[in-house]
Amino acid sequence: MSRKTIEKKSRTEQSIQRRRFLKGATGAVAATAAASSFPAPAISQSLLQWRLVTTWPKNFPGLGTGANLLGDLITKGSGGRLSVKVYGAGEIVPAFEALDAVSSGTVEMGHGAPYYWKGKIAAAQFLASVPFGMTAQEVNAWYQWGNGQKLADKIYKQMGAKFFPSGNTGVQMGGWFNKKMNSLDDYKGLKMRIPGLGGEVVKAAGGNVVNLPGGEIAPALQSGALDATEWVGPYNDLAFGLYKSAKYYYFPGWHEPATVLDNFINLKAWEKLPGDLKSVVQTANAAVNQMVLSEFTARNNAALQTLIGKHKVNLLKFPDNVLNGLGQLTGEVMNDIASKDSLSREVMDDYLTFRQGALAWSSRAEGTYLPARLLPFKYASPSKKG
């Protein structure tokens, strides 16, 4: 449905409601409905128009398009009773002011990632992605069937917002490097762009951690201002052309195994929403949460094949001794944060408890299934075309 359609429809429906009210045509029935304790039927709801600001550039692949999808599903699913218009970073407010704009009620909704708000509440970073932490499937289980949603609501409430998980990147890549990473010592003095908890770990390994917005990464790598950078995965990294300025593309993304995106909603606007529209928003977020992950999974496949086949990118796996050292430092960094902040401690404790159970299961499920699939048996192949 186009913007114009919605606006026109809105005017039409408002006319209907005004006219009905003025003429009193439905007076008796309307009074019955109002006197009951049932939720107001759709017919009596006024149309709402909300604005959604994002931390992503407009239509940014996977992330900005995820926010577009959220707006679209809410608008369509509510039959236009709640229409959401999406704005890219900088259109109403700069990227990292999105949450402030929502808290203050300047706009009703935002879309980003929880670790962007760690400057406001340190515990928020445990909601986004934890180095050596849970995968997308596991973290979704924590949000939906563990205490994840409850803890996230507690954190976002302090920032004047309602929280929903609203997309996931899946396991990211480890990043682009201009030298081989053979031991933990190779991080000493390394100028690397890496945000969040992963950045703290690289700092602990002696790295010189730089934070740059997406658009400045490629030139900095080109000029030598950066020795290394991580971004997302094949899909986004190919789009940025990072392969042109780095020798090695390392995996796996130990620092961001499942980055959760967030939908944050002005708390008062959320609380005033009728029950059926609350359900539309909640369901749309659960759908987007999966559809964004599906997009990354599908497009990372395709982009990886382009990076390898066309651009001859040199893919390398981090050696186990490097991964083991980074894992050890992650534990120290996390304990250090938790020792200074009781809310971080609370979230981290719950996350770690759920992670222990998740690992016990995944080591029997995905953990042994994925290698079984790679055994040397001759499997069926697509038939030759033509």
Place this chain on the structure above:
Amino acid sequence: MSRKTIEKKSRTEQSIQRRRFLKGATGAVAATAAASSFPAPAISQSLLQWRLVTTWPKNFPGLGTGANLLGDLITKGSGGRLSVKVYGAGEIVPAFEALDAVSSGTVEMGHGAPYYWKGKIAAAQFLASVPFGMTAQEVNAWYQWGNGQKLADKIYKQMGAKFFPSGNTGVQMGGWFNKKMNSLDDYKGLKMRIPGLGGEVVKAAGGNVVNLPGGEIAPALQSGALDATEWVGPYNDLAFGLYKSAKYYYFPGWHEPATVLDNFINLKAWEKLPGDLKSVVQTANAAVNQMVLSEFTARNNAALQTLIGKHKVNLLKFPDNVLNGLGQLTGEVMNDIASKDSLSREVMDDYLTFRQGALAWSSRAEGTYLPARLLPFKYASPSKKG
């Protein structure tokens, strides 16, 4: 919202509409709306009441509750414009007549798994779960960003239905055995309950494949009528008490790495649905698809700990030589089915092509991330309580 509320609301709204029509109060505006090509606003939609039949016992954990969730999200999200009442297997029709009831229009909706319909269309089994095939994350990507949805719609259209993926079990367990499985020869003469393509593979290995409904499995294993059985995973297997009658619990579930559940809708009922309600149904299915997987992930964790800790279950991994042999036989079984049926060939070709890309990516993502997480480093632990 209770059933009574919906019915009462329905009567109220129908009264409003009748009254408005009879009095002609909104005549001018309504005529304008009707003459336009815009979708009809929610205000003019009549209330629909649909029945959803399932192949699962009422409220069956994970599966039946997934169908309940679907009905609930559609009813709530539509503000009661489309209310869905869920019936367990046998309440209106027996489990495996669910699709016939939907095709014929006896009821509007159903919930089950695509391999139940392989007797109608062989290709349907490739939509459910493929031995050594894609994981839940990958198969969702195939449905949403590959050709999965398109191919499934083609198959279900022939059965008079619209298809949506509507839940996923994730990687299942390999099953319960009363002897050790040390080589492929151990399948010779083995009386095992195992459905779908996995059953064909066990048959090809010399097994004596039996199909039994869920409720009869435990007694058959107890009496020795079965030597082995698979069911789902720790969550459901614990509920059935299968640990009481078998010595070994094998993993991984090579035969069902990601079983897709299906929501099938009478095609004419679907086509008549207004756009906004179509969107509600589609979005609810995408949400349920993820939420069911989250439930299995969360509850399998917990149940596995009970099986190991409380019931002292003996967990064993299938040896690589057994898995390799089963993989080889899977290729032969799949090629055999495709050689006899062009629709199976078409679906299989597309599935296998997507799987190749998915494996290239997952071997750099989850495939190396999961072992990295298990390296011997000291990670952070939950703090001691009390």
